Amino acid sequence: MPERRPPIEAQGQSLADLAAAIEARGESPPVDRWNPRHCGHSGMRIARDGSWFHEGSPIGRPAMVRLFASVLRREPDGSHVLVTPVEKLTIDVEATAFRATQMTMAGEREQRRIGVMLDSGDALIVGPAHPLTVIETAEGPSPRVAVRFGLEAELARPLYYELADIALAEGHEPPGVWSDGAFFPLVP
Incomplete structure (x- = not known):
């Protein structure tokens, strides 16, 4: 199944081309409007270098990381969560997402x-x-x-x-x- 939000390639693009690619991509999922009950911890962590882990093992599929990143948000208390319309799970972030x-x-x-x-x-x-x-x-x-x-x-x-x-x-x-x-x- 093809990705719904493939990565934007910036290498070698002019700023105008990059701005057009950003515009064409459209909005991220509306995770700011989803407020399901908290369901626990995801078992996931984003390391200081940006690597994603699940239960201690690296997540090796870039498309999977991009999917999780699209439903990530930061809560008012500074914690990070993965959120869908039906569940919210905490994710550990060592530095920035x-x-x-x-x-x-x-x-x-x-x-x-x-x-x-x-x-x-x-x-x-x-x-x-x-x-x-x-x-x-x-x-x-x-x-x-x-x-x-x-x-x-x-x-x-x-x-x-x-x-x-x-x-x-x-x-x-x-x-x-x-x-x-x-x-x-x-x-x-």
Whole structure:
């Protein structure tokens, strides 16, 4: 059976092509409107590196991971759940639910738009709807972009370093970057 939401391929795409692919993909399932009773723990975990596990074993099928990722949300108390119209199961998340693994951009300074590809096969444009923040963690600064339903994606270090180079070259104080009409400081 073919996937209903195949991954968006960002490699080699222009920002305009990526934005069109995001638009064509449409909305995620409305997990923010589903409120079934809590049924327990899923036995699943998302490791710090983005790997998904079920009962200690890696989930090896990328399509299965994408399916689970599509019904994931973060609760107001900070916990993560997999939710369908009929059940809600807790899932452990060691850092963030997703990783931003690729990046493309167009424009400069205030006219810049930054697109990122997530390890879940989704993509987004950094901006007011998907703000970029940097928080301090025990492992050091963690650059994150808001995805949906309270979920975040941590930027891979090379992406963060590329943005830091841009911020330093542009001389903003505090150091930061513009995307989609908004300015995002790159310091916690």
